[in-house]
Amino acid sequence: MTEPKxxxxxxxxxxxxxxxxxxxxxxxxISGLGSLAAASLxxxxxxxxxxxxxxxxxxxxxxxxxxxxxxxxxxLKNWARTAVIGILGLVGLxxxxxxxxxxxxxxxxxxxxVPLLKILKSSGLALLRIAAAGAVPLALVYGLIRAESYFRExxxxxxxxxxxxxxxxIAAALSAVIIVLLIILFTGKEAWxxxxxxxxxxxxxxxxxxxxxxxxxxxxxxxxxxxIVGTVLSTFGAMVLGxxxxxxxxxxxxxxxxPWVRELFQPAIELLAGVPSVVYGLFGMVVLAPIIRKVPIxxxxxxxxxxxxxxxxxxxxxTVTNISRDAIRAVPKAYKEGSLALGTTHWQxxxxxxxxxxxxxxxxxxxxxxxxxxxxxxxxxxxxGNSIAMPSPVNDNPLTLFLSTARTLTGNIAVEIxxxxxxxxxxxxxxxxxxxxxxxAVNSLARYLMRERLAP
Amino acid sequence: MSGKELSTxxxxxxxxxxxxxxxxxxxxxxxxxLSQAIAFGVFWLAGLLAVAALFWIVGYVLxxxxxxxxxxxxxxxxxxxxxxxxxxxTTIVATLYLVVFTMxxxxxxxxxxxxxxxxxxxxxxxxxxxxxxxxxxxRAGVEILAGVPSIIYGLFGFALFVVAMNTxxxxxxxxxxxxxxxxMVLPVIIRTSEEALLAVPRSYREGSLALGATKWQxxxxxxxxxxxxxxxxxxxxxxxxxVAETAIFWVTIGGSYRLPTSLKSAGRPxxxxxxxxxxxxxxxxxxxxxxxxxILTIVILNLGINLTSRYYSKQVMGRTQ
Numbered sequence: 001m002t003e004p005k006x007x008x009x010x011x012x013x014x015x016x017x018x019x020x021x022x023x024x025x026x027x028x029x030i031s032g033l034g035s036l037a038a039a040s041l042x043x044x045x046x047x048x049x050x051x052x053x054x055x056x057x058x059x060x061x062x063x064x065x066x067x068x069x070x071x072x073x074x075x076l077k078n079w080a081r082t083a084v085i086g087i088l089g090l091v092g093l094x095x096x097x098x099x100x101x102x103x104x105x106x107x108x109x110x111x112x113x114v115p116l117l118k119i120l121k122s123s124g125l126a127l128l129r130i131a132a133a134g135a136v137p138l139a140l141v142y143g144l145i146r147a148e149s150y151f152r153e154x155x156x157x158x159x160x161x162x163x164x165x166x167x168x169x170i171a172a173a174l175s176a177v178i179i180v181l182l183i184i185l186f187t188g189k190e191a192w193x194x195x196x197x198x199x200x201x202x203x204x205x206x207x208x209x210x211x212x213x214x215x216x217x218x219x220x221x222x223x224x225x226x227x228i229v230g231t232v233l234s235t236f237g238a239m240v241l242g243x244x245x246x247x248x249x250x251x252x253x254x255x256x257x258x259p260w261v262r263e264l265f266q267p268a269i270e271l272l273a274g275v276p277s278v279v280y281g282l283f284g285m286v287v288l289a290p291i292i293r294k295v296p297i298x299x300x301x302x303x304x305x306x307x308x309x310x311x312x313x314x315x316x317x318x319t320v321t322n323i324s325r326d327a328i329r330a331v332p333k334a335y336k337e338g339s340l341a342l343g344t345t346h347w348q349x350x351x352x353x354x355x356x357x358x359x360x361x362x363x364x365x366x367x368x369x370x371x372x373x374x375x376x377x378x379x380x381x382x383x384x385g386n387s388i389a390m391p392s393p394v395n396d397n398p399l400t401l402f403l404s405t406a407r408t409l410t411g412n413i414a415v416e417i418x419x420x421x422x423x424x425x426x427x428x429x430x431x432x433x434x435x436x437x438x439x440x441a442v443n444s445l446a447r448y449l450m451r452e453r454l455a456p
Numbered sequence: 457m458s459g460k461e462l463s464t465x466x467x468x469x470x471x472x473x474x475x476x477x478x479x480x481x482x483x484x485x486x487x488x489x490l491s492q493a494i495a496f497g498v499f500w501l502a503g504l505l506a507v508a509a510l511f512w513i514v515g516y517v518l519x520x521x522x523x524x525x526x527x528x529x530x531x532x533x534x535x536x537x538x539x540x541x542x543x544x545x546t547t548i549v550a551t552l553y554l555v556v557f558t559m560x561x562x563x564x565x566x567x568x569x570x571x572x573x574x575x576x577x578x579x580x581x582x583x584x585x586x587x588x589x590x591x592x593x594x595r596a597g598v599e600i601l602a603g604v605p606s607i608i609y610g611l612f613g614f615a616l617f618v619v620a621m622n623t624x625x626x627x628x629x630x631x632x633x634x635x636x637x638x639x640m641v642l643p644v645i646i647r648t649s650e651e652a653l654l655a656v657p658r659s660y661r662e663g664s665l666a667l668g669a670t671k672w673q674x675x676x677x678x679x680x681x682x683x684x685x686x687x688x689x690x691x692x693x694x695x696x697x698x699v700a701e702t703a704i705f706w707v708t709i710g711g712s713y714r715l716p717t718s719l720k721s722a723g724r725p726x727x728x729x730x731x732x733x734x735x736x737x738x739x740x741x742x743x744x745x746x747x748x749x750x751i752l753t754i755v756i757l758n759l760g761i762n763l764t765s766r767y768y769s770k771q772v773m774g775r776t777q
Contacts, residue, residue: 101717101718104549104715105715107545108531108546108548158670161672162670162671165672168568169571169572169576170572172564172565172568172571172572173568173569173572173573173577173591173594174594174597175565175569175642176569176597176598176600176601176642176643176646177593177594177597177600179601179639179642180600180601182612182616183639186616186620187608187611187612187615189615190615244502245505245506248501249502249506252502252503253503256496256499257503265503265507267758267762268506269510270758270761271510271514271754271758272506272509272510274696274700274757274758275513275700275751275754276700276701276727276730276747276750277700278702278727278730278734278747279513279517279747279750279751280513281731281734282517282730282734282740282744282747283513285734286520286740314513317506317509344488345489345491347488347491347492347495347496348488348492350495371603372605374605375606375608376605377605377607377702378731381731381735382735410605410607410703413607413610413611414610414703414707417610417614418706418707429615432607432608432611435607436604436608439603440603443599443600447599
């Protein structure tokens with residue numbers, strides 16, 4: 001007996017279009033009249049020098065949209081309801097943003113401590129202003145949400161919505177590739193001047209970097225080889241120091257350590273990945289540099305390739321550890337079990353079965369680590385010394401090469417871009433292009449290796 | 457899964473390796489055990505060193521930093537100059553603005569892209585060859601973008617947003633920086649959201665479609681809510697990236713320590729403040745204080761990620777069993 005009852009109650013909820021709720025009528029009238037008023041305001045208050053055709057078009061579009069939405073609401077179309085809720089939400093956000101900017105200016109802008117009472121007062125006032133400005137839109141949004149059951153949507157309209165959603169989403173999906181193209185386009189365009197004036201080979205293999213901003217455009221020399229060498233050496237140093245550490249940690253976390261150690265180490269490594277690069281740089285400046293300076297060699301400032309390599313080694317550790325850990329974990333259990341069943345020790349199994357099976361993944365991890373090291377910027381500027389000379393050993397011992405100061409390609413861009421002009425700036429953009437393609441090549445190689453692993 | 461693994465043939469190269477190394481296993485058990493002990497000792501050393509490095513860096517910065525952190529440091533603005541007087545209040549605000557506007561720009565696009573790639577791409581690829589190629593290109597774009605180093609985003613943002621779109625963005629400004637930052641976090645959001653959406657069981661979608669819901673209704677009312685905690689994890693990760701980022705903002709935001717009064721005004725986020733204090737002033741203690749606040753922020757964000765993913769596995773995975 002309950003079922004027919006429910007049926008009748010559903011029938012009662014289904015109210016025809018003639019029973020329009022008050023709030024919907026209200027918003028329909030507001031949006032129609034409001035768009036007319038706004039358009040006439042736009043037209044009468046236009047500045048003297050404004051483009052009349054443009055403003056007229058804007059006003060007409062405004063009126064058209066307003067009338068369309070009020071017609072949609074009047075006939076209880078669902079799309080109109082969604083549009084109004086969206087617009088009201090955006091307007092509310094806009095006003096909230098303005099109020100927040102104002103309130104923060106009062107609380108945080110001063111050179112003295114703002115007393116707590118004043119903070120409370122201004123934040124209370126800000127909340128009140130938000131509440132006052134937001135009350136009407138919020139009430140309207142609430143009413144519209146409550147009035148959902150009055151709105152109708154035909155199958156045809158639903159399909160139109162579905163199709164337009166499809167277009168919007170594919171545009172979003174293509175955004176990444178559009179950004180890549182824009183990056184290539186804009187950095188390439190800016191780099192073009194240097195390519196035509198100086199030439200690619202002269203820049204890549206030039207030994208002297210003396211940009212025009214320092215000595216005048218006439219004698220400018222824009223050779224990047226010292227920076228390229230600096231980048232390669234610091235990355236190499238980071239690999240030498242960081243790889244044993246990262247791979248050892250990866251094997252420890254997958255095979256050797258008991259679960260509770262993994263539980264402890266995992267968040268630590270995640271934190272290591274999240275620490276801002278400037279914090280590493282600051283640590284290198286304040287802690288590592290004085291330690292390295294203790295090595296009694298003339299010309300050793302504490303800043304230089306060694307410091308940079310140590311900092312970079314710590315920075316790439318999370319990347320390499322996580323990816324090689326995943327690679328080792330992905331080795332089928334059967335390999336391990338089969339090997340252990342043959343009577344090998346755990347270490348023999350790791351060395352002779354698991355590591356070879358995970359090889360391509362581990363290589364990919366190393367390559368991705370290299371990619372990260374090549375692209376790192378701010379931490380390196382802080383510890384590498386930033387000299388534009390070619391790195392060279394500070395005394396007869398070739399190992400002291402790592403005590404010499406240097407500059408990386410990335411650091412070169414960051415240090416000089418803010419004041420560079422003309423060919424100099426263009427050359428900096430060229431080093432960006434160079435870096436982009438270097439890292440693209442490195443990452444593609446890593447991706448290729450990882451894909452190979454997935455499809456044996 | 458395991459059945460499939462068992463049936464995969466062991467790669468030939470591996471078999472060759474195993475036969476070639478046959479002699480290696482012939483050592484006495486004690487010798488093999490000794491070499492295992494040495495190797496494992498080395499791994500423990502590596503792991504402990506890694507964690508020790510973390511504790512040294514984080515511990516040092518926190519201990520040194522907390523010596524300068526007080527109410528005055530937190531609520532007054534930097535006063536510039538070589539001595540680096542003043543606090544960091546305006547940089548906190550600038551960081552906040554930057555995070556909010558970057559996420560407002562990047563989240564809809566990133567999540568939208570992830571929805572397309574998981575929910576529509578397979579169908580579309582089957583329907584037309586052109587679309588299949590387009591989707592392949594889109595995926596490649598995400599992969600490439602994920603590997604682009606931040607200074608390149610900075611250069612790009614400088615050329616496009618600061619210089620070319622000067623009248624719209626106000627040159628060096630929070631808006632320019634947010635646009636460049638959004639490009640950086642976009643691939644992060646797309647990848648994590650894609651993973652979260654893929655983890656939603658197929659039966660959810662099939663059930664909803666069978667009830668007569670359209671695809672878009674299914675996505676907004678079933679798939680997205682189910683994937684929400686996973687998506688939120690990705691968003692928090694992106695917030696962390698923005699808070700930690702320096703190189704992009706160094707060339708796009710202007711670096712003024714005054715309080716930003718609108719989207720078009722310049723500013724200085726906390727990470728950039730650390731850099732500028734450390735390189736342009738002698739105030740290493742203030743830099744340490746700011747760095748300590750940065751680390752605390754990252755720790756809190758990481759905790760947030762852990763909590764959401766724990767909640768996520770309980771909610772979604774629990775329901776499917």
